[in-house]
Amino acid sequence: MSDQPWGDRDSRGEWQPSPLPKPGSLKNLWDVLWPYNLIYMALAVLVWLYLTPSLETTKNFEWGWMLFVYLRNVALVTVIAGGLHLWLYVAKTQGVKFKYNDKWMARQDKKFLFGNQTWDNIFWNLTSGCLIWSAYEVVTLWAFSNKLIPLVDFRENPVYFVLLMWAVIYLRYFHFYFVHWVSHWKPLFKISHYLHHKNINVGPWSGLSMHPIEHLLYFSGVLLHWVIPSSPAHAIFHLLHAGVSPALGHTSFHKLLTGKDDQGLVADHYFHYLHHRYFTVNFGVQEFPLDWWFKTVHDGSPESHAQMMAARKKKAGKAGADDPA
Ligand SMILES: [Zn+2]
Ligand SMILES: [Zn+2]
Secondary structure: OOOOOOOOOOOOOOOOOOOOOOOOOOOOOOOOOOOHHHHHHHHHHHHHHHOOOOOOHHHOOOHHHHHHHHHHHHHHHHHHHHHHHHHHHHOOOOOOOOEOOOOOOOEOOOOOHHHEHHHHHHHHHHHHHHHHHHHHHHHHHHHHHOOOOOEOOOOOOHHHHHHHHHHHHHHHHHHHHHHHHHHOOHHHHHHHHOOHHHOOOOOHHHOOOOOHHHHHHHHHHHHHHHOOOEOHHHHHHHHHHHHHHHHHHOOOEOEEEOOOOOOEEEOOOHHHHHHHHHOOOOOOOOOOOHHHHOOOOOOOOHHHHHHHHHHHHHHHHHHHHHOOO
């Protein structure tokens, strides 16, 4: 992916990797796990085992355990998004090497709260983001405790339990594509999704920087576990994946360097970076081919770009033809 010399920037300071390959739909069962989704899954299991109140406790809504869930989620986002921000944007350990553009987070820009992009993004993460994530989690745990939704026990159905953990990733991808696509419907974009798209240049905190209406839709995928027999572990993984994975998906860095000779972890989210740049393409994720199937893909190639421009022209022409004036 990073076979182009990283220093080749265009006149606007943009650097781009080679065009993105189409992912296999079911061929990539392991690829889709390794490494990040497996890390998120392991983290979710640890959170479920050690940082989640027991089903006995969650039978009744009480401020103590509900506040604990919220503060734990705040801590998760702060460690992951905050850690990436400190590493890449404060310490600037690799400068703009492997960065998709050569810009940093905006300061003194009135379109952001407090005139500062980082503080604006942090605000939406820790208030609306973590509150709505935690509210979904609290109500789901309460529903499991009171046997209002179907509960699966690992000891009784270990194979189903593990397969469903893996399937959570795919449930997320489908749900995200459609919810995100709907969020670009003009009226909804105007009242909610515009807030996420204020970030054209993105950083780790931009991932979960969304309007409360968008948070309500974005985290609603967990409601699938109200229907599909699941356990708190599945619901926690679903929400945690939605809560923390956008941080890595918005770093703006293709590779996170950890050693000499450009060694490092591939962060590789040029796909979503292009969504922030062009708005009308790449509603899903690069790991699963929904955008290829629905012809909303921009893989970074000139052909893809020409297709996007043609689609826009067609849409503009149609709008013009519909216009009675
Ligand atoms: Zn985004
Ligand atoms: Zn969008």
